[in-house]
Amino acid sequence: MTDLIVSTIQECCVLIHKLVREAPLKNNHGEYDHKENNKNVSNDIVQKLDILSNNILISHLSTLPLIYSLASEENENELICNKEGKYRVVFDPLDGSSNISAGIPTGTIWGIEDLSNNYEMIRSGYAMYSSSLYFLDTGVDLNKKDISLSVYDYSVNKFQEIDKKGIKKMKQYSINESNTLRWDHSVCDYILYLKENGYTQRWIGTMVADIHRTILYGGVFCYPVEKISKNGKLRLVYECRPMALIFRKLGGMAVNTTTLENILDMDIKNIKNNIHQKCGVIMGDKNLVEIFLERNKVLKSKL
Numbered sequence: 001m002t003d004l005i006v007s008t009i010q011e012c013c014v015l016i017h018k019l020v021r022e023a024p025l026k027n028n029h030g031e032y033d034h035k036e037n038n039k040n041v042s043n044d045i046v047q048k049l050d051i052l053s054n055n056i057l058i059s060h061l062s063t064l065p066l067i068y069s070l071a072s073e074e075n076e077n078e079l080i081c082n083k084e085g086k087y088r089v090v091f092d093p094l095d096g097s098s099n100i101s102a103g104i105p106t107g108t109i110w111g112i113e114d115l116s117n118n119y120e121m122i123r124s125g126y127a128m129y130s131s132s133l134y135f136l137d138t139g140v141d142l143n144k145k146d147i148s149l150s151v152y153d154y155s156v157n158k159f160q161e162i163d164k165k166g167i168k169k170m171k172q173y174s175i176n177e178s179n180t181l182r183w184d185h186s187v188c189d190y191i192l193y194l195k196e197n198g199y200t201q202r203w204i205g206t207m208v209a210d211i212h213r214t215i216l217y218g219g220v221f222c223y224p225v226e227k228i229s230k231n232g233k234l235r236l237v238y239e240c241r242p243m244a245l246i247f248r249k250l251g252g253m254a255v256n257t258t259t260l261e262n263i264l265d266m267d268i269k270n271i272k273n274n275i276h277q278k279c280g281v282i283m284g285d286k287n288l289v290e291i292f293l294e295r296n297k298v299l300k301s302k303l
């Protein structure tokens with residue numbers, strides 16, 4: 001049932017990739033020029049391409065009868081499309097937009113929630129606009145390994161599934177290390193543990209690209225909350241939950257760095273209206289995430 005939604009998202013991603021590729025030539029780099037306010041609900045500066053990408057997704061998806069509503073990073077409230085629809089589609093239309101003007105990889109994160117089952121995320125993925133147009137789809141069956149990674153073949157205008165076998169695993173972790181002074185003790189302890197065990201740090205600053213590398217090379221991706229504000233940066237509904245489903249299907253794990261709950265099992269209060277809530281997150285290799293949880297327990301028991 002959700003195949004039509006996913007193929008429509010794919011069509012949109014091909015159009016967004018064109019926008020991203022042509023942005024330097026068409027003067028589409030830079031901030032969105034809005035007279036009163038050029039920040040979104042999360043206080044990020046909105047770029048021209050954020051708006052253009054959002055418009056593409058909304059115009060294509062809102063006509064599908066299966067979709068009840070859309071929840072986008074760029075809209076304050078969920079947009080109701082078809083009262084008879086069964087699903088809510090959530091998305092960050094252009095993730096990593098602060099990297100756009102430098103031509104660094106960006107992406108689109110998407111997820112499909114089942115309204116009849118308490119907004120359960122049933123399918124998700126991302127597109128990455130990079131050396132190629134990559135598209136990851138978890139597939140429909142949550143118990144089957146039908147996850148696929150494909151690349152858009154411009155010579156035949158379609159996505160072709162690629163083989164990931166043979167990619168060498170590496171000891172890497174991904175975190176914005178300039179925030180070290182704002183992390184709480186458990187995160188500092190964990191990153192020190194990774195360093196002592198031969199892991200090296202990588203950070204592109206586009207969640208899609210950092211997650212994509214983590215999927216292929218192994219390791220963990222982390223964006224914890226700040227010690228004082230207790231606010232993370234990444235949004236639960238259209239960033240963390242879609243990525244958490246990908247890791248669950250790959251045998252990995254995603255947890256909230258504060259409550260230590262599994263991201264997909266979190267009881268989200270008011271998920272319908274509160275679409276921009278944030279949380280701290282660590283996700284990736286199951287064993288490495290479990291080490292974070294165990295060290296956390298030991299530290300807490302010493303308090």
Ligand code: F6P
Binds near residue numbers: 095206207208
């Ligand atoms: O959506 C927020 C985002 O752009 C993510 O794609 C990325 O992981 C993160 O922010 C980068 O944050 P920072 O600029 O703090 O490193």
